Amino acid sequence: MSEARESRIAAVVLPDLVTELAAESLVVARAVHAPASRQELSPFAVVLVDQARGGGDAEPVPATALLDAVSGSARRFGVRPGQSIAEACVLLSQLRIVELPRAELDAALGRVAEAALAFGATVSLEAPDTVWVDVTGAAHLFGDEQALATELLSRVRALGHVARVAVAGGPRLSQALARWGNPSAHSERGVSVVPAERTRHTMAALPVTALPIAGEHAAWLARLGVLTLGELAKLPRAASATRLGEHADRALDLADGRDATPLVAWKPPSLLVEQSEWDEPASGIQPLLFVLRGLVARVSARLAGRGEAAQKLVLVVSHDRAIARHQGVPEEKALVFDLASPLWRAEEMSRVIVSRLERTRLEAPSVGLRLEVPAIIRALGRQLELSRVSGGVTGQKGLESLPVVLAELAADIGRERVGVLALADSHRPEKQAELVPALPEPGALRPKKPRREPLPVRRLRSLAGSRLGAPTRLLPQPVPLEVALRVGATLCIDHRLYTIERIGFVERLEAVEWWTSAPVARDYLRLWLTGTEGGLDALIYVDRQSGKRFMQAVAD
Template sequence: MPRVVSLHLPTWPTDRVRRNAAAPPPAEPLVTARREGSRRVLVGVDAAAAALGLRPGLTVAHAQALVPDLHVAEASPEAEGAELTRLAAWCLRYAPVVAADPPDGIWIDVTGAAHLVGGEDALLDDLVDRFGRAGIAARAAIADTPGAAWALARFGRVRRADPWDLPGVLEPLPVAALRLPPDIVDALRRLGIERIGEVLALPGAPLSRRLGLDLCRRLDQALGHVPEPIAPLVPPETIRRRIAFPEPIGAPETLARVTARLCADLCRDLEARELGVRRLDLVFGRVDGGTRAVRVATARPSRDLAHLARLLTDRLEEVDPGFGIEEAVLAATRVEPLPPGQLGVRGIDEADAPLDLGPLVDVLAARLGPARVYRQAPVESDIPERSVTRVAPLAPPTGTGWPGGLGRPVRLIDPPEPVRVTALLPDNPPAAFTWRSLRRKVVCSDGPERVLGEWWRSADEASSFRDYYRVEDERGQRYWIFRDAPSDQGGRWFLHGLFG
């Protein structure tokens, strides 16, 4: 099932002005205007100006009469469109199929790609947050069709439409959410039709005869009855290869052969430019106008034909050919320099060659997801749970290491779990403890090792400390237990780690 994100930039004309020039502070109203005949009319209105009652279509003279300190910038549709296309190209980080939706939107087909950033909700949050930090107001919604996603991003109260509830989500929205021309919207309102649900309740033939075919076409597109293809944006500098087929294809073995051929052609182009690929996008164009895409990434630059072809063919089972595929495009959307390397000579230098874990990491990341493939690296911190972090599997060593002789457990429990401790004296090591409803008798212990809080982080940590004990029960199992304050101050006990 396809999933499409519609990104709406409601104040894009004024946001672009604020980003590209010395602009007034955000609290001061800003508009963009263009000349229409003998008048200058507003085209873009920022949030401050909208709060004062200004809207697109007003004349500049009228707007300045209402808001004397109004800042007016000249509208530039060509520049706005060019920068919108560059923003769409940046969105290729999320999915292979992206397109600008002028004048103030972007399409992103995230079919099969949302899990790479933690799911659909996480993707929408990250998208809107990144644009907001760049000074661009944004709203985003996701649905099965571009039309439904567009409607939710601009008029909806929810931002995600489930596949089984598309009509129910669209019904309460105004008819303008169907991307209709203003004259058709006005005609529907004169008929007393304000909501999409009211349009769905009427027979389509009389509406088409009276208002034209645009209404039914837009409605069918929003509901998924008629395909609405998204023409993928490919930056001109991207290295890519394309194959068009005289007859539609769809057999899995045929798709695999086409993928191998595209990889061979692309690897030759990469070798000629001394580049290695870090991200590959394979996009199939179907006869119904839809697209299906596969994205793979590599841990380090590569142009190994067999390895790249395997990564892609392992994902071909996710591709639904529909009624047939009429073209295939393979694009290296992220590349890095990779100079030619010396070929090994069998029997001479194989033993000295470094072990290349890149192919293994790539296969695991493709099967499990990139977030699940990592290694741990040390961090300079005395707090145990802060002394380790996740890094990329093949990230270079930082030179930081853990101090020796500290006797740290092989497994940390994060967060630490509370335990009930029995001690012979209040501040003595534990004599027994209960963890997960099981009581364990301590036969030997070592400690305490005092770990102080990192005072520069917060005032609460300035006076905090932990007393850690290594204890062993009667079955020979060893544990790492700490108390967070003296017993007379109500110190609590926690289990923080397990030794091997």
């Protein structure tokens, strides 16, 4: 029997995730009123809370609460995580305290986990800063493990996060290397790939704080002069285990380069939702466009990682409740986008949404924006044509842009008004063409068998009545004619005078569509008209029941 393949786990560590989320909320709140950048923010600290406590009646965080993270500008004044709010405010009186719900932190880790699904089938996460993905056997799809880790890092950075990626033989090994390891000189900054045979040697250089042990145990080792995992591995295992607490065996295994920790698979949510909220109401569309860019980018990254595409989008604008109630308007305004073809790229979804959002009139100032993807299907790639690849052309801009154009048109004028003309089997000229959907409806059944015979063209040829061919323009509504149809008679059409030069009989329709409540009985004639500005070839019919005459089409 062949030996089992050794596991390879990639760890994505996000050291600044908590401060990034807090800074993003501050930037959005300020940007909806005036442009701002993250560097312009005043020093702040973050306290994780179980749930958001919005509103003016919410009680402030108690001064004894401990800080979970601090911004770089606050750190320069001596503010550190673990201090109480009271202690931190003594060092910096202008320190701003930001409450961050743990649900937002979990959602941010979930977004990174969904992006990592493109690299392995099993992902796991651990608050507040780690996402794992099992990349066993997947390195050859990207070239090697170094290329895989580099691409994974670029995907996470595209979400706007500072990250480090490490690949090793276990979750805790890769997590420790991502947090504390130094990338080799030939690897990209922020990426560490450790082969199995070099795991113990690489782990030996890490500090003892890289182990999952309590702070007092790490301090005890430091007092003994044991500063690295290599020095810890040289100590007798039995003596060390009695002083390192309940997780001593796992910590000593990590120091020795071994890790048997299993990954607990994380399941992505079935409904994709991205939202952003701000405290002060904002007027106009421009603030919403600013926020929309971030929402669409995150949805696109999540869809790409899942290998799925959006069939339907819903954009919900949250109005200020007090103002909306005072003006008698709904608290939310929803814009529904039924996409003509599944989309997952950020620029394509943005084009569809922005084209309609820019023309939307808001009935009240906004305090939030939410983007939902209620209908998701598997994304299907488009196969390149061999002739195009051999000719050096690998893109299909025309085919790729068609679904986006159709989606934009559907958002602008309505899905029912976007389609293509198709021939229909009917004797009546106004029913010989119909508008059908440009692309098949999702889940629509295709016909089992194609038509064995093409649509009859004999009727079209008979309507021509001459060598000039069939009429080319069908009028929106038949135009009534009051004069008698005889050679030499004068007609007024569109404020222009014409004289009937010649009349030709085309055909008679008798009891056409007899199964309906209004069967058709008509005599079709072809008129050749002359006027001061040129001639006109018109198709006329006479209603055999009422005797009224109508012009229905012309031939250019």
